[in-house]
Amino acid sequence: MPHSVSDTPDIRRAFQVHPVLFDICGLVLRAVPQTGLSNRVYRLETNKGSFFLRLPRAETAGMVDRQAEARNIEIASGLGIALAPLFCDPASGILVTGAVETVNPEADDLPSRLGDAVGRLHGSGKVFAGTLDADAVFNAQKLSLVSNCQDEPDIGLLDTLIRDLRLLEDETCALMPVPSHGDLSPGNCLASSGNLWLIDWEYSAMAVPAWDLAYAILEHGFSGPQEAAFLNAYRQRVPAHVPSRRQLEIMKTKCDAVSSLWAHEQLCRGSDKTDFRSFARTRRERALKRAQEIIR
Structure with missing residues (x-):
């Protein structure tokens, strides 16, 4: 209103x-x-x-x-x-x-438009201030919850998961950090008639390409064909920056683990705008399931 x-x-x-x-x-x-x-x-x-x-x-x-x-x-x-x-x-x-006048992009059009925008960013050769590392973010969240939250969540399995995934990454960590948005959720992507604008750059930094790619796929809930369209558009911009399938799946798992702890942080701060407890549980379960598929 x-x-x-x-x-x-x-x-x-x-x-x-x-x-x-x-x-x-x-x-x-x-x-x-x-x-x-x-x-x-x-x-x-x-x-x-x-x-x-x-x-x-x-x-x-x-x-x-x-x-x-x-x-x-x-x-x-x-x-x-x-x-x-x-x-x-x-x-x-x-x-x-x-301000821009926004439109609702077609469901089949958004993945390719977003992939192109992310490819333009990652392939720009620019250097952002700051660094974003999934393991470091998870560890900082864990420390914050242990130090500040009276109702500390059970994060033991997620902690073990992150350590196990780190052992699997030696062969898949060759890609260098690129300028990254860091929070490619649907609310941070504004489609206009002539462009797709990315807003809310609070968590932007240098990060490996897989962070933005995995986070966008998860937060937008892309289907298999939509994910393929997203990655194909990205690949056309920056073929050298496309992570392997294994690397992308590992990062998806880490992103879900980070999102789960983020939701617990909101609960710890007393936020009640969303059902954060259900969100945290869903992301935790999805991370554990994907990790089992990667490790076995």
């Missing part, structure tokens, strides 16, 4: 603290909340046009390297796959971009 600015004190406060936002956006006529878990995101309709405004939630302070995000989104916008930042303040995490 659209809101007036008087109904959204967080927007009013952002404009007061950063007067340059008036120069960029003009007079805000209405603010339409968008979906977002870690941020408050609005589509602003103003006398100067339409804009996306991101305001980070207070509870996520310190969890994102905003300096790295600012650098990486500038690079990605130069490649034509991210909306160009009109205002980006790493200190506050406030971000403004132009």
